[in-house]
Amino acid sequence: MPDLYIFTAQVGMFDPLALQDQNVAIHYAQTPIKYRKVDFLEAIPPFQCLNIGAVAAGGQSARTNVVNLEMADSEFGLYRWYPIDDAQVLLFHPAGVAKAQLRNLQVPYDMNILFRDPNLVSSEIAVWEDNRPAMQAINGHAFGLGAVRIISLGFRFHVVVLEASKAEAIKRGTEPVTHVWCTGRAIGD
Numbered sequence: 324m325p326d327l328y329i330f331t332a333q334v335g336m337f338d339p340l341a342l343q344d345q346n347v348a349i350h351y352a353q354t355p356i357k358y359r360k361v362d363f364l365e366a367i368p369p370f371q372c373l374n375i376g377a378v379a380a381g382g383q384s385a386r387t388n389v390v391n392l393e394m395a396d397s398e399f400g401l402y403r404w405y406p407i408d409d410a411q412v413l414l415f416h417p418a419g420v421a422k423a424q425l426r427n428l429q430v431p432y433d434m435n436i437l438f439r440d441p442n443l444v445s446s447e448i449a450v451w452e453d454n455r456p457a458m459q460a461i462n463g464h465a466f467g468l469g470a471v472r473i474i475s476l477g478f479r480f481h482v483v484v485l486e487a488s489k490a491e492a493i494k495r496g497t498e499p500v501t502h503v504w505c506t507g508r509a510i511g512d
Contacts, residue, residue, distance in 0.1 A: 337442060339364055339478045340401055340449075346493060346500040347482060349399060351451045352417065358490035358500070359397075359482035367400070372475035378410060378462040384471065386459045388418055392475060393453045399503060400450045402477035403443035406434050410471045411463060416448050416456035417506055431461060451505035 341347050341361045349357040372391040375384045394400045406412045411431035414422040423430040432446060440446070448456060460471040485493075492498035 336366065336476070337403065337444075337447075339366075339480070340503065341480065341501045346485065346489070346498060347399075347480070348493065348500050348502045349451055349482075349505060350502060351454060351505045352420075357451075358485045358493055360485055360489075362481045362483045364478055364480045367402075367475075367477050367479055369474050369476040371472055372402075372404065373458060373473040375410075375412075375458060375460045375471040375473070378460050378468045378471055380462060380465050380467050382462055384460040386415060386418065386457045388455050388457045389473070390455055392450050393455045394450055394479065396452055397483065398452065398479060398481050399505060400477055400479050401447070401503075402450065402475045403447050404432075404473055404475040405436050405443060405446060406432060406460075406471060406473055408468055408471045409434055409464070410468055411461040412471065412473065413459045413461070414446075414448070414456060415458070416450075417454050418457035420506060422448075422456075449503050449505045451503075454505065 343361055343363055345361050347359050347361060349359060373389045375387050378384050392400060392402060411433050413429055413431050416422050421429045436446060462468050489498060493500045
């Protein structure tokens with residue numbers, strides 16, 4: 324069995340980053356690390372998670388929350404996504420934090436990601452509970468777009484709180500764990 328870790332690539336659907344009964348450490352923004360055990364998981368087939376809507380020629384949309392990627396309490400989702408319409412899409416995760424942010428620009432995703440990155444490794448995000456991402460579309464064409472739709476696929480993980488002794492063993496490094504970064508911000512930023 325291959326090692327399970329975030330941003331892996333292979334032919335076909337990507338692997339989950341943890342399996343049932345494995346430990347995970349959930350990192351979310353500036354909150355303390357949450358030590359959990361995967362209770363169950365399921366694959367989420369490709370689906371339209373968002374239609375940003377029409378975007379005028381040379382225009383951009385408002386930032387739109389992706390509420391369809393929200394998870395229930397004690398759950399996280401691991402998703403890869405891509406636009407199916409000819410626009411550039413900016414990702415914010417959580418909704419107020421720009422992703423793919425460089426010093427001078429925020430790098431957008433477009434429908435050609437399927438050719439450049441067929442496994443969609445570069446679009447992978449993890450969503451903890453109801454802390455949703457947001458997206459904004461940019462239309463660089465001289466004609467309007469009737470819709471900017473986003474397709475997502477991935478896994479849903481239900482987790483349970485680890486007993487204190489297991490969490491301490493993870494902190495000491497004597498118990499295996501997979502770290503799940505549910506935002507791009509490091510703890511303490």
